[in-house]
Amino acid sequence: MPRLNRRALLYLALLLMALAVPLYGNVYYTRFATQIAIYGMAALSVDLLLGYVGLITFGQAAFVGVGAYVTGMLTVAGIDDALIVWPAAMLVAVAFALVIGALSLRTEGFQFIMVTLAFAQMVYYIAQSLRSYGGDNGFTLGGRDALAGMSLANHTVFYYVVLALLVAVMAIAFRVVGSEFGMVIRGRRDNERRLAAIGFPPFAYKYAAFLIAAAIAGLSGALMANHSSFVSPAILSWQVSGQLLAMVILGSPGTLIGPVFGAAIYLVFQQVLSDYTDHWMIFFGPLLVARVLFIKEGVWGLLLRACGAHEVPAPGAVAPDRGAAE
Amino acid sequence: MTFALFVVQLFNGVQFGMMLFLMAVGVTLVFGIMRVINLAHGSLFMVGGYFLVESYQDTGSYWLAVPLALAGVIAVAAVLEILVLRPLYDRGHLDQVLATFGLTLFFNEAVVVIWGRVPLDLNVPSFLNGHVAIFSGVNYPVYRLAITAVAMVCGGLLYFVIAHTRLGALIRAGSDKREIVAALGVNIGLLYTAVFALGAALAGLAGMMTGPLLSVESGMGDPILILTLVVIVIGGAGSVRGALVGALLVGVLDTFSRVMLPRLFGLSAGTALVGMADYVLMAGVLVYSRTGLFAAHRG
Numbered sequence: 001m002p003r004l005n006r007r008a009l010l011y012l013a014l015l016l017m018a019l020a021v022p023l024y025g026n027v028y029y030t031r032f033a034t035q036i037a038i039y040g041m042a043a044l045s046v047d048l049l050l051g052y053v054g055l056i057t058f059g060q061a062a063f064v065g066v067g068a069y070v071t072g073m074l075t076v077a078g079i080d081d082a083l084i085v086w087p088a089a090m091l092v093a094v095a096f097a098l099v100i101g102a103l104s105l106r107t108e109g110f111q112f113i114m115v116t117l118a119f120a121q122m123v124y125y126i127a128q129s130l131r132s133y134g135g136d137n138g139f140t141l142g143g144r145d146a147l148a149g150m151s152l153a154n155h156t157v158f159y160y161v162v163l164a165l166l167v168a169v170m171a172i173a174f175r176v177v178g179s180e181f182g183m184v185i186r187g188r189r190d191n192e193r194r195l196a197a198i199g200f201p202p203f204a205y206k207y208a209a210f211l212i213a214a215a216i217a218g219l220s221g222a223l224m225a226n227h228s229s230f231v232s233p234a235i236l237s238w239q240v241s242g243q244l245l246a247m248v249i250l251g252s253p254g255t256l257i258g259p260v261f262g263a264a265i266y267l268v269f270q271q272v273l274s275d276y277t278d279h280w281m282i283f284f285g286p287l288l289v290a291r292v293l294f295i296k297e298g299v300w301g302l303l304l305r306a307c308g309a310h311e312v313p314a315p316g317a318v319a320p321d322r323g324a325a326e
Numbered sequence: 327m328t329f330a331l332f333v334v335q336l337f338n339g340v341q342f343g344m345m346l347f348l349m350a351v352g353v354t355l356v357f358g359i360m361r362v363i364n365l366a367h368g369s370l371f372m373v374g375g376y377f378l379v380e381s382y383q384d385t386g387s388y389w390l391a392v393p394l395a396l397a398g399v400i401a402v403a404a405v406l407e408i409l410v411l412r413p414l415y416d417r418g419h420l421d422q423v424l425a426t427f428g429l430t431l432f433f434n435e436a437v438v439v440i441w442g443r444v445p446l447d448l449n450v451p452s453f454l455n456g457h458v459a460i461f462s463g464v465n466y467p468v469y470r471l472a473i474t475a476v477a478m479v480c481g482g483l484l485y486f487v488i489a490h491t492r493l494g495a496l497i498r499a500g501s502d503k504r505e506i507v508a509a510l511g512v513n514i515g516l517l518y519t520a521v522f523a524l525g526a527a528l529a530g531l532a533g534m535m536t537g538p539l540l541s542v543e544s545g546m547g548d549p550i551l552i553l554t555l556v557v558i559v560i561g562g563a564g565s566v567r568g569a570l571v572g573a574l575l576v577g578v579l580d581t582f583s584r585v586m587l588p589r590l591f592g593l594s595a596g597t598a599l600v601g602m603a604d605y606v607l608m609a610g611v612l613v614y615s616r617t618g619l620f621a622a623h624r625g
Binding site for chain 2: 056109111113115119122124125126128282284285286292293
């Protein structure tokens, strides 16, 4: 079977599996799958920057958190129409990204990592200072939003809405990276100077990708706030930004679907281990180190290889050094 | 703000700044020479605090406990450098960031397993208790003055080592062209371990001295680490002088904004602005210069 068809079949099988989760009949699994889909969307936004533009952002939690806070604030204020609240969450996340991106994209490499981390921490402190919204303790929403009059309180309904949004975001992201714009940003990942030399201003393209990623992260934040009906500064902590990067790496960067797998692995790992021990991080930390030091490929890459659906590089092609785009 | 309060806050700001400087030296040297971004540096700060609590409980004397704890931090750092950092030198920033982030997660949990989740208290050594009049009518804690003094002595020693010793010459040469230094027959692996251990010792010392001011707990190094990164962005990566200037700027600004902004803008808006102050300074420096005030390297 041609590799491309195998991959299409794989996508179809995965989608069917995702659709079938609520049929299992256990609300716990439906909620867990919802969580995976939401974190997967946030990780996908990191992958857009990491895998395609070559930008290592350590501050994506800022936009997730802004989306969650906007959603929480509007919902508490009585505005609970998802068609208003969620786009508003995305817009405010993009507004933050307009400022943070304009400043952080002036830097590159090592500094970009530190600057995105620092600005995310700033947003964290702002959230912490919101005393009327519980300060450090956060606040509860009192319920989920309604989508065009339809209540999302039912876990199965909410799961399908989240899944539909994830598929839609992924489809849009695939369109974006496959477009001419996508070719330009991948060109910037592989060699920014040459890209500039042939007449594409790298900053404008990086900035645009940064804003798109922030919008996706903002949406995932809105869903996160709805999922748990609770928002606190913890959602903005620097560990969350690190976890999102870890998910992308576990899954396979530069694939858009891999990060969703990475999110699943991360959350399953957390769930299984925390049954045995409160100290699961003591295992996850070294696992992350081992993944970086010893394993060259993420899970999605391994899965494609196992199904014979991986891309065979053209003879003489040089794989770009992931992330080290300078 | 009275003049007395101003002076006290200035002393506090310099003390906090020197503390940040001790942290920043390690991060900036490791970046300047090994080209590695080390997010686990905050863990070394935390480990220093825990080791001092433990060694003080065991020995009952700060004169014994501090050197013991320092030796412990240096040992941990040497193991880390050899096992984890070394394979990262030839990797991209992404691998370095993720592996050292993984180490942070490990250390934050490991201290909980060993010492429990309850924050531990560390008392100010009795001979540093009390206050001293810095001028008539204005008293200042001896302990904070001692921290500033120790940090300044460390800074002076560091200057001496870097400017006037063979190790310092190797460090300076290594941060310019490490390949040439290696080609000249210097054991570059040993130099790397030494630099990493030196930075770790300073971070551990900072953690030990901060212990009595805050409390020793899991994750205590994380906010300090992020502020250290802000210091380095401001000062310029790889530059020790930049680290000193950046640390003092951030230390003084942070301290004064905590006192002034809530008074000027009210409690709620003021608190939000306090959280932003350091980062607004960083943004301002970035607008002025993409590589910080005293950049030694780009990227």
